[in-house]
Amino acid sequence: MWQSYISGVGAYVPERSLTNFDLEESLDTSDEWIQQRTGIVKRHWVEGGVATSDLALKASEEALSSAGLKKEDIDCIIFATLSPDHDFPGSGCFLQAKLGLEGIPAFDIRQQCTGYLYGLSMADSFIKSGVYKNVLLVGAEVHSKGLDRTPEGRNVAVLFGDGAGATILSRKEAGADTESHIIAYDLHADGQHAKELWVAAPGTGNGPDHRLSPAMLEEKLHYPFMNGRQVFMHAVKRMAESLTNTLKKNNVTVDDVDLFLFHQANLRINDKVGEMMGIPAEKVFNTIQDYGNTTAATIPLGMRDAVKAGKLEKGMLVGMAAFGSGFTWGSGLMRY
Numbered sequence: 001m002w003q004s005y006i007s008g009v010g011a012y013v014p015e016r017s018l019t020n021f022d023l024e025e026s027l028d029t030s031d032e033w034i035q036q037r038t039g040i041v042k043r044h045w046v047e048g049g050v051a052t053s054d055l056a057l058k059a060s061e062e063a064l065s066s067a068g069l070k071k072e073d074i075d076c077i078i079f080a081t082l083s084p085d086h087d088f089p090g091s092g093c094f095l096q097a098k099l100g101l102e103g104i105p106a107f108d109i110r111q112q113c114t115g116y117l118y119g120l121s122m123a124d125s126f127i128k129s130g131v132y133k134n135v136l137l138v139g140a141e142v143h144s145k146g147l148d149r150t151p152e153g154r155n156v157a158v159l160f161g162d163g164a165g166a167t168i169l170s171r172k173e174a175g176a177d178t179e180s181h182i183i184a185y186d187l188h189a190d191g192q193h194a195k196e197l198w199v200a201a202p203g204t205g206n207g208p209d210h211r212l213s214p215a216m217l218e219e220k221l222h223y224p225f226m227n228g229r230q231v232f233m234h235a236v237k238r239m240a241e242s243l244t245n246t247l248k249k250n251n252v253t254v255d256d257v258d259l260f261l262f263h264q265a266n267l268r269i270n271d272k273v274g275e276m277m278g279i280p281a282e283k284v285f286n287t288i289q290d291y292g293n294t295t296a297a298t299i300p301l302g303m304r305d306a307v308k309a310g311k312l313e314k315g316m317l318v319g320m321a322a323f324g325s326g327f328t329w330g331s332g333l334m335r336y
C-alpha cells in the first residue's frame with residue numbers, strides 16, 4: 001500500500017513589493033481602508049516580462065532542493081493557476097520546458113483559490129494508485145497584469161498579489177499514523193455562483209462571434225468582477241463547514257491539530273472561521289499581511305514560510321481550507 005507525503009516545499013515572490021501607501025494615489029484608496037477591511041499591508045507585483053511559469057520555476061527549484069531530489073526524479077507536473085502565461089497551452093508545459101523535463105505529463109488545473117487542494121487530491125491519488133512516484137504540485141499567479149489598476153478597479157486590485165508555491169508529493173510505503181502523509185481531503189464546487197467572482201473575457205460564452213473584441217475590452221470584461229460581500233459570506237460558511245467535516249470524519253479535534261494553513265483572501269474571513277471552530281489564533285498561520293491574496297499559490301507559500309518561521313515541523317498535524325471562484329472550496333488534513 002502506497003501513501004503520499006510532502007517531501008519538499010519551496011516558494012518565490014517577485015522582488016518588487018508595494019505597500020498600501022504605494023497604491024493610494026493611483027487607485028484612490030487608503031492604507032487604512034485596506035488594512036481594516038482585509039489585513040493586507042503589502043503585496044509583490046512582477047516587473048517587465050516575468051510570467052507565471054517563471055515564478056513557478058523558482059519555487060519548484062527550491063522545493064526540489066528541500067526534498068533532496070534531482071529534477072529528473074519528477075515524473076508528473078500539476079500546475080494550478082488562474083493567471084496562466086498564455087491562454088493555451090497550459091503553464092505546466094511552459095514550466096516543464098523551463099525545468100528541462102521533456103516528456104513527462106503536465107496538467108493545468110483551474111480551481112482558483114482552491115487549486116492547491118484540488119491538485120493535492122490528484123497528486124495523492126496518482127501516487128496511491130502507483131502511477132507516479134514524485135509529483136511536482138505548483139500553485140503560481142501573476143495577478144498584477146490582469147487587474148484594473150485604476151480607481152474603477154480598486155475594490156479588486158488592492159487584494160491580489162503575485163507569487164508561487166511548490167510542493168513535491170512523494171511515494172512511500174504506508175506506515176504509522178504519526179509518519180508524514182496526506183490523510184484526507186474534501187472538495188466541492190457550486191457553479192451557480194460562477195459569476196460572483198470571475199473574468200468574462202476572453203471566452204466563448206460572450207456571444208456569437210469572437211472570444212475577445214474591442215467592445216469587450218471597452219466594457220472591461222477582461223478584468224475580474226467580484227461581488228465581495230457574497231464571496232465573504234460563502235467563504236466563511238464553506239471553509240468552516242468543510243474543515244469541520246474533515247476533522248470529524250478522521251476523528252481529529254481542533255486541539256489535535258498543530259497548525260492551520262488557510263487560504264488568504266481576507267484576514268477577517270480567517271478570523272471568523274477560527275472563531276466559529278474554536279481555533280486559537282496562534283494556530284492559524286496567516287501571510288496575507290505580506291502577500292495579499294495569491295490564489296493557488298497561497299497554501300504552499302504559507303507552508304514554506306511556516307517551515308522557515310519554525311512553526312511547521314515534520315510530523316505535525318496540519319489542517320488546510322480554501323475557498324474561491326467557481327465557487328470552489330475544500331479542506332485537507334495531513335501529517336507534514
Ligand code: COA
Pocket residue numbers: 028029030033034037038113154155156158159197226227228229231232235265266293323324325
Ligand atoms: N479603497 C477605498 N475604498 C474602497 C475600496 C478601496 N480599495 N474598494 C471599495 N471601496 C469603497 C466602495 O466604493 C464603497 O464605498 P461607498 O460605501 O461609498 O459606496 C465602500 O468602500 C464599501 O465597499 P464594499 O465593497 O461594500 O466593501 P466591503 O465592506 O464589502 O469590503 C471586501 C470589500 C472586498 C474587502 C470584502 O467584501 C471582502 O473581503 N470580500 C471577500 C473577497 C475575497 O475574499 N475575494 C477573493 C476570493 S478567494
